[in-house]
Amino acid sequence: MQEAKEKFKLVFKDRVLRNRILITLGLLVIARLLAVIPLPGIDASRLGSLLSTNQFLSLFNIFSGGGLSSFSIVLLAVGPYVTASIVMQLLTVLVPKFKSMYQEEGDAGRRKFSQYSRMLTVPLALLQGYAFIILLEKQAVLPTLALGRLGIDLVILVAGSMLLVWIGELITEFGIGNGISLIIFAGIVSRLPANIGQLLFTYDASQLPVYIAAIVAMIAVIFGVVYISEAERPIPVTYSKPTHGGTAGRSVSTYLPLRVNQAGVIPIIFALSILLFPQMILQFLVTSSNLSVAHISNSLLALLNNQWFYAATYFVLVFVFTYFYTAVTFDPDQISENLQKSGGYIPGVRPGNSTAEYISRILLRLTLVGALFLAVIAVLPLVLRALTGAQSLAIGGTALLIVVSVVIDLVKKIDAQVSAQEY
Numbered sequence: 001m002q003e004a005k006e007k008f009k010l011v012f013k014d015r016v017l018r019n020r021i022l023i024t025l026g027l028l029v030i031a032r033l034l035a036v037i038p039l040p041g042i043d044a045s046r047l048g049s050l051l052s053t054n055q056f057l058s059l060f061n062i063f064s065g066g067g068l069s070s071f072s073i074v075l076l077a078v079g080p081y082v083t084a085s086i087v088m089q090l091l092t093v094l095v096p097k098f099k100s101m102y103q104e105e106g107d108a109g110r111r112k113f114s115q116y117s118r119m120l121t122v123p124l125a126l127l128q129g130y131a132f133i134i135l136l137e138k139q140a141v142l143p144t145l146a147l148g149r150l151g152i153d154l155v156i157l158v159a160g161s162m163l164l165v166w167i168g169e170l171i172t173e174f175g176i177g178n179g180i181s182l183i184i185f186a187g188i189v190s191r192l193p194a195n196i197g198q199l200l201f202t203y204d205a206s207q208l209p210v211y212i213a214a215i216v217a218m219i220a221v222i223f224g225v226v227y228i229s230e231a232e233r234p235i236p237v238t239y240s241k242p243t244h245g246g247t248a249g250r251s252v253s254t255y256l257p258l259r260v261n262q263a264g265v266i267p268i269i270f271a272l273s274i275l276l277f278p279q280m281i282l283q284f285l286v287t288s289s290n291l292s293v294a295h296i297s298n299s300l301l302a303l304l305n306n307q308w309f310y311a312a313t314y315f316v317l318v319f320v321f322t323y324f325y326t327a328v329t330f331d332p333d334q335i336s337e338n339l340q341k342s343g344g345y346i347p348g349v350r351p352g353n354s355t356a357e358y359i360s361r362i363l364l365r366l367t368l369v370g371a372l373f374l375a376v377i378a379v380l381p382l383v384l385r386a387l388t389g390a391q392s393l394a395i396g397g398t399a400l401l402i403v404v405s406v407v408i409d410l411v412k413k414i415d416a417q418v419s420a421q422e423y
Helices: 002-013 015-034 044-053 055-063 079-094 096-103 106-138 147-174 179-190 192-201 205-230 266-285 291-305 307-329 332-341 353-388 392-422
Strands: 232-242 248-259
Touching: 015 147, 015 179, 015 392, 044 055, 055 266, 079 096, 079 106, 079 147, 079 266, 079 307, 096 106, 106 147, 106 266, 147 179, 179 192, 179 392, 205 353, 205 392, 232 353, 248 353, 266 291, 266 307, 266 353, 266 392, 291 307, 307 353, 332 353, 353 392
Parallel strands: none
Antiparallel strands: 232 248
């Protein structure tokens, strides 16, 4: 406890770290202010009614930080950028050039990779913005817009989304933590007072067991996320220190830490983006004048709205994306090569391919535990909702998972900065 207090004091004594925290807070405040600047012409009462009856739109509203409920200029939030990042990550598997750029070309390659992601964000934002506007028009939430007005609104929505992406990158570069994750985090947290107030005003004594179950699930999620995020498997590594004569000298033993959850919260964000994007398109197509298209869209929406099917799909996506993101960001061959170049080896394992295979086997088993944990925690609130009928549990559980993971990552980065300053 005393050590924590001392580090807390060091945070404010370190001028560089203090400035980074203030920059982060300032940029997050700007992002939240943008979320309350509305586009004109919205029917607020009809929009509120639509959000209360549509699970997809209410979930999207949570992750846009309330941008949809106010039809703000940042309605799309960072959703298009996240979708673009998913597409680019998938391309690293399909296109060797992108894999080389992301994994082997260092910082210059990653900057180029990020630039391609930003370029892809623009057409995706145009598509999503157009789908939302047409959907709200057909629900009589927006009046039918003239072509010129529609074009202006689309430009504003795309610019708002890109502005949030830019703010997120400023946070990553000049602030502390991952800027995109923090913007999503701020959007979720900003809705907490309204959600708590709604829960208090609609309190029903007969639902007390449901509330208790939700609290127990919340505590379990927090404990589980913290525990798994901190868990790691140390692999012993020995470095030989040569003497001046070139012969082998004293050996130094250390270890290579492999985290149980290498991917962090990214699989959850990826899975949600994959689930939300088709639903948005189907919501747009369901009002089509073509009866066949409308019928197929209705059938697919009904399938996605089935709680058990949705939970099973969510489970599989989180599980798969955990493996996928770990494979993209952690390369055992590169680790093995680096160990060999620096004179390190794993006792009992031959350097080179044998070391890479050994690390891959361990990583495969660790990722299985991490993927199963993330997937179970992600669908737990959905299962509780299906069993109890409490509609707020699914949103609250997913949001809590993201919030806890982002906070853990932020605390680690602050702690690393403080430790570096101490030395």
